Amino acid sequence: MENDKKLHIAMFPWLAFGHIIPYLELAKLIAQKGHFISFISTPNNIDRLPKLPSNIAPLIKFVKLTLPNNYQDKLPPNAEATSDVPKDIVPYLKHSYDGLQKQLSEFLEDSNPDWIIYDFTPYWLPPITAKLSISTAFFCILFTSILCILGPSATAMITGDDPRNKPEDFTVPPKWVPFPTNQAYRLYQAKHIFNDHFGVNPSGVSDMFRAGSIISGCDLIVLRTCLELQMESKWVELTGKLHQKPVVPIGLLPPSLSISEHDDDNHMDKGDDTWLNIRNWLDKQKNGSIVYVAFGSEVTLGHEDLTELALGLEESGLPFFWALKKPKLVESLELPIGFEKRTKDRGLVWTGWVPQYKILGHKSVGVFLTHCGWGSTIEALHFGHALVMLPFLIDQGLVARYLEEIKVGIEIPRNEEDGRFTRNEVSESLRLVLLTEEGKTYKDNANEISKIFGDKELHQRYIDDFVEHLQNHKRAK
Structure with a gap:
């Protein structure tokens, strides 16, 4: 047990504020426990983030990596987030994100964090962290059941070895879900998912390949959920079985949880x-x-x-x-x-x-x-x-x-x-x-x-348990 040891944790979200913000919320909650965070993104995205509470600001360092613009005819100047571009241009943003590989590798080698918590996108990262003996966690900001509906990472997601080969197949729960559920897509939703996420896009790989590679290469799957919700314990258990990884729910990260008692909530008005x-x-x-x-x-x-x-x-x-x-x-x-x-x-x-x-x-x-x-x-x-x-x-x-x-x-x-x-x-x-x-x-x-x-005490316990897991299960250097 190393519960008194302070950790250095790097965090690397995808370039979308729907991802960056929950990653930042989690960073703030970990920092409240006294651990040091390197929060990694691009300059414009970091500059658009809300100001940190004064009590944890010294514990969160923002690391700015320069996003290469490989598609000047596609990506407008200073476009660094999905909100900066139309939907059909996002695959080009993903390819530019892949161009962060060298800068991120150098940062990890120089700073040697205990863990890196990353998103579904950097499929090239697990071999780098393995070489550096850095522990890895995939933080999925999406609804828990999706990691089961999309199928096992080692087969369905990476190799496409999935008997479901048309949108209609996704309008019913998959055969590997062993309990009754309504979790399936409507036909128009399944069509969109096939078009947007299953095929190779201009970034060079599919979103399914990205996510599957990340899950297969991580040490831990982290889910934004809590077991008190109806059916969630079954989905969490199935996620671990399908992907053959330990799974830790971290609670729902309600925004009220990261409001510090040291801060005057009215100052923001x-x-x-x-x-x-x-x-x-x-x-x-x-x-x-x-x-x-x-x-x-x-x-x-x-x-x-x-x-x-x-x-x-x-x-x-x-x-x-x-x-x-x-x-x-x-x-x-x-x-x-x-x-x-x-x-x-x-x-x-x-x-x-x-x-x-x-x-x-x-x-x-x-x-x-x-x-x-x-x-x-x-x-x-x-x-x-x-x-x-x-x-x-x-x-x-x-x-x-x-x-x-x-x-x-x-x-x-x-x-x-x-x-x-x-x-x-x-x-x-x-x-x-x-x-x-x-x-x-x-x-x-x-x-x-x-x-x-809205139960702050409940969700704080999830964070406490998660941080304890990080302390006790990091790779030996």
Whole structure:
């Protein structure tokens, strides 16, 4: 046992803020235990991160690696995150990320950390860490079941040795799941996953190969979950069996967990004009009346989806706050003509960054219209908000099906073939959850499960156990 020994832990997330932020949250929690963190990313991404709490700032060193731009005709200047480029350009960003290999290798050789916690992307990293005798952990920020649904890393993910060879095969649970579950994709979701993640892309490899190589080469799989959630203990156990790796759940990383008692929580409001302006608007609304609409940093709505969503909000007659991310390099994506004017008395569209955690914590919010990113879901259920769900990306459909099963929200009906939805389906779903007796069930269940999502002591114990595992299971140098 070496529980008194302080560790040096490197952290290397993928270049997406939906990944960088939970990695930073975990870094802060480990630093609170007195361990030293080297947080590795690119200059622009690091410069965009929130300021560290004063009590742990000395323990977290930001390491800036220069991102090579191998595709100057594809990647705009200073593009260092997925939010800086359209979706079809992301594979070129991945190839540039692979160009960090030499700089990262030199840093690891010079600094000799005890552990490196890394993302699904750097498939080339495990041989480097093995040579340097650095312990490795893959921190999966996605919903637990996805590591089981996608199949064993050594076969299905790396070599493609998977009997499922068409999207339809992923609309039912795989044969290796030994318990009843609804965890499978809708057909339109399976088609997107096949197109986006299974084939070799311009980066030179597939996303499945990247993830499989990372999992096969790591010493430990780290999951953002807790065993108190329904069915999670079975998924965690199956993850370990499928990938033949030890698995450690680290809790849900609710944002409240990393707020230090040394910091005045109100200091973030001072001079924060964005939050002050938003809060002034929210303060004027009735308690529990607002539809909060947000789709995270990765989802970009197409023109048809944006139009139907906007007109559905209008048709519902409900007050709303819409955090609408304007995609870069896409000029033509606009709200329906006259929409903001027609809804100005009850709705607000905000196109810049918003402090989502604070908005969800405001008493006026009554329901969250969400893409079901696992991080956003955790924030919403921390406050006990019922959900209306419109999933898009890789694990979001699985999150939505789980949340429907435990009755904390409903998924907006969509065409199974192409994923299209109508304004009427948006309107009816919102009104059902916010205004009907049936909707009260979802709100009551969400409020009940918030006791798990918001339990700081529970999630702190997970962090304590995780850090103890890192101390006791690192490789001998």
